[in-house]
Amino acid sequence: MASKARKATPKTAASVAKNAAVATERDRTPLCLVNPDGSVVKGAKLPVIPDADLKRLFEVMLQNREIDERMLTVQRQGRIGFYMQSRGEEGSILGAAYATTKADWLFLCYRELASLLWRGMTLQTFANQLFGNRQDLVKGRQMPCHYTDRAIGLVSISSPVSTQIPQAAGVGWAMKLKGEENVSLCFMGEGGTAEGDFHCGMNFAAVYKANVVFVCRNNGWAISTPAEVQSASETFAMKARAYGMPGVLVDGGDIFAMIAATREAVERARKGEGPTLIEARTYRFSAHSSSDDPSVYRDEKADQAKFAHMDPLPRLRNFLKHRELWSQEWEQSVVTKIQDQLATAIKLAETMDLPQTETVFEDVYKELPWHLREEKNEALRHKQKPVHGVVNATSSAKG
């Protein structure tokens, strides 16, 4: 030992510091099981997924994309106030969701519609939230896309970046304390890792070996901030190491790799072995939101072509073709069906009354304190303005 050490290159503070920040080849290589052309990577062992599930996953991906297209149009028509698409990320989100069950709590960033569709949130619940109508589960109080749905284990989404991370860690710890085997699945964007909450949540979860799986959707852009300037780490998965938890970099375009990585992480968490950070490397093909115009800060045409191979939809389609599980008619029927269902849901959601004014005063106090009672009475004395801010828009969208 002693002689070996002497022979090795002498360590210096500078060399140690230099090496510490460098990613190894392993760190840099995303887990990939299925190639963009749908072929299985040589030597890769695919996770076990029944054919029916494979088809269903593809369906949800298609549905997600159709819904996104439609809702952006509806937003542009001024019928809803806001929308966020997730094109290019459906696969990684869906893969992670597939590896969990409804008993596992969901803490979302905001772009994870695919996980909700997979868990069975109804289109009507979805549309009601976007229109903020009387049936909206959050009573029109949240921006569109900030869903909540207890029935599928979804904790209400909040806009402030990364607040869900410590919450997920806390819930995961509670699960552990109660001896439960379920986990909390927490999504964040790569931009969210720059928040203090990321540190708190990761540290806490690791220290207490909480039942959590963190999924960092690295889609390359935090609105207009590119991932390269978001962090000095070469990968986001690497950050896990310093917290004392496994970090896995996954090709987010490969739903199989995503399922495999998440299943492992969920298993670890269920066994009480603590959290995992999964970095799903994807590309955000769409704008950040309906308020964003990416052409201002990136070369849209070039990028769409450059990252096309990262799109999970064609990759899964190719795989299904290899397995002879896909047909053009089937895909078309799925699309037509979702379009019809969505149109019905939108129509109903749009014609439904807006939340009653008095609901604004509900859900915080069991008995209203005096000042809120005063406000409530005054609000009721006014003839209402609708609660949600899409008045002009809805008027134009009638009929």
Place this chain on the structure above:
Amino acid sequence: MAYQFILPDIGEGVVEGEVVRWHVKPGDVVKEDQTLVEIMTDKATVQIPSPKAGKVSKLFFKEGEVAKVGKAIIEIDTGGEASAPAPAPAAEKAPSRAPDSTPPPQRVEVSRTEPRASFEATSTQAVAQGSNALVASTGEREILATPAVRKLARDEGVELQKVAGTGPFGRITREDVLRQAQGGQVISFTPPPQAKAQTTQTEAPVRENVQARTQEPRREDRQDHRQESRGNSRDFGREPVREEPRDPPPPRREEPRRDEPRRDEMRPAAQQQSQPAQAQQQSSQLPPPRPGQETRVQIRGLRKRISEKMHQSKSTAAHFTYVDEFDLTDLVKLREQVNGKLAAQKIKLNFLPFIMKACVVALRKFPAINALVDDARGEYVMKSDINIGIAVQTDDGLMVPVVRNVDQKSMVQLQREIETLSEKVRRRQATQQELTGGSFTITSLGALGGMLATPVINYPEVAILGVHAIKKKPAVVGEQVVIRDLGNFAASFDHRLIDGYIGAQFIAEVKRLLEDPTTLFLEL
């Protein structure tokens, strides 16, 4: 049927957009979702798809022009659709939303009547008045005020309905409430019945006395600025003058649960007959509750200030009370003589000016007692001016007007000032100046004075002198029991700053001076 597409807010708070390019022109037939126009906002350039199918009849903006969000930008003749049964006018179908062709809602729309019977009744008037609900109909004025201001108004017993807001859109500001609270003009304590609608603003000046003293000295400057409008109280207004609170506090559990329990049960009949000023009376002045009932009165206004002040004093200052019996026989005689001489001037000194003068001499010897404590800064503030507060009982509670520079005034001046101040306080006409700035307090219970009380320090002062009744009692003089005029003096000190020895010395000094009033004159 003509359909106007109104430019929506396409990007979270966008107010306008430039028409970059029209994708359609008048006469074109468009399908639903077909791109109509490209709009450039300060956030993004977006393509707007048509929500309707039809024939373009009119473009309201040229390329390069800026369209406001909420304005119609294009008109589409939806033609055949109009006759179809499905798309009824929006106003009928969903009354909560504006009809198709209506220009964007101004602020509140007449048409946007919610079909809800529950509050239909309460709001009929406002609706009937039409579009501008900000200034609603008869009587009931709409109120714009933040929760903090509402809280303040509630604490001050100010009815927001009666406050004119000076903020944006008539919003009621903190200053508006305070102005109302301090009354602006002084109005007689018991208003004539006609005054009922215009709630009478009576003032409770002591309150500020009580409170202002808690504030560090430099705040007094700021208060003085506000004086100019001559109202006295800055932070505290009158005792609540409200016949019925707009929003009564929730009934407590033990009260019978009925719809309007308070008004019947809690308020004496007199108050219900709009005698606002009397509604504020102390609980002790309320008629006793009916058998089996109890009377609950919100602690507010002056009573609340007193309550807070007393609690603050007792929970902050480390009170100790020192009592001694004074033989005031000589003082009683002296006072009789003096008053005999003053009779021509129609003025009569009572004991207080003598006691105040004795305190002046003693406070000069023990300057540590003529002081304030500034707990917020951990400082002990000794005062050069000798300003003595005198406790006065009013109908609404205890008030403490301040006689300034007691050392520089003659006894006659002091007597006059005591009388004036007491009267002003009882009439609630005292100014803030007259209610603040004390450095020591004397509380005299007069003829009622009993034998012994433990006065509560007028915090942040550090000492208070309580004067009890002066009575003829047996006393030992030399080896004999004789009848003398004896009175007990009880003084409380903040033991954190005033040691027992100092307090005792101070009282001994006052005693020496009052028992032999000639020395008092020598040392003044």
